[in-house]
Amino acid sequence: MLVGIVGGKLQGVEAAYLARKAGWEVRVVDRKRRVPASDLGDSFAQADVTVENNLAAVFGDVDFIIPALEDDNALRSLTHWSRKTEVPLAFDPQAYAVSSSKLNSGDFFRQIGLPVPVAWPQCGFPVVAKPGRGSGSKGVCIFQDFDSLRNRFLPAFPPPDWVVEEFLDGSQHSLEVVGRPGNYRVLQVTDLYVDQNFDCKRVIAPSNLPLRLIADFENLTLAIAEALNLYGIMDVEVIFYRGEFKVLEIDARLPSQTPTAVYWSTNQNMIGLLGDLYAMPKDDFPPAGDILRGTVYEHIQVSGAILKICGERIMTEGGPLNLQGDFFGADEALTNFVPGKDQWVATLIFSGTNRHQAWEKRNRCIAEIVRRLKIKEVIDSQPV
Known part of the structure; x- marks a missing residue:
């Protein structure tokens, strides 16, 4: 099967990597040539997909399209062309319209009675402010007092297009769900770790959460999918704080980072499941199996004699990656490293029979990089 992956940044890296693992032929499409995913497929096409007249030449021979971007104009163009040509597109416009706006998704959470952080000014400080559009940590700020919050947004205060809510210092977790109304599969709960900018720097699987809490998170995720009438894939991110989960955000599109960690831990390929749903419709998904290995998935940046563990945004800064x-x-790495280069980035993937063994392998890898490249300082950045 030939799959077209639209978008060559972080979601595109995830999609191309897992599509190749599924044994598919992969064509990556982006308007820019030197993007992280451009060399990870079998072919690359440079095209502006917001121009519908461009699409037939790029996708005329594909069996299935996966959007790996959050550009509204591109998504509208792809949706219209897909409906006209009947080339399957792994995209749910209705669910995405809710999840792509933190304001819309916040209203949705309250309507269906989900546990969420308390909105300011009903809460005390510290608070977290998030841009109302987009996913991930971009633009997220923490404020310790009223004056710093007000001064950041004056003269438009309170900020009309932002979410401001209580800051909760708990463990963060993610879970994906794939399917259609009445037939959903939850995948594996993963544990998330963030850097000083609250950007995810590391994913570890399986989760350290007790089984009863994993079951609670699974039920919560299924309830969200059903309420949203999801047709496709969605990830749910929560924080566990003082004995309960609080929903932070949902994203009704292919996420980055966690699908690869889940693949290495369980051998379940979310891209393959999307293909089952959209391109090869079946009454049910294939059995999940019982593989459960420890997995560590982590991003590093090397600059001269300094190695820093950072959030995933560093992976967009070094041009095309290779596997x-x-x-x-490390078992595998997605990286722009070449011998002799002193500025490079890598996503490192480690697998072991359990979390401890995967973490020990990770430590040996970092030590080997330090030894061979004469690294003087290792910085594992933390939220401040």
């Missing part, structure tokens, strides 16, 4: 096996002891 390398046995990378300083």
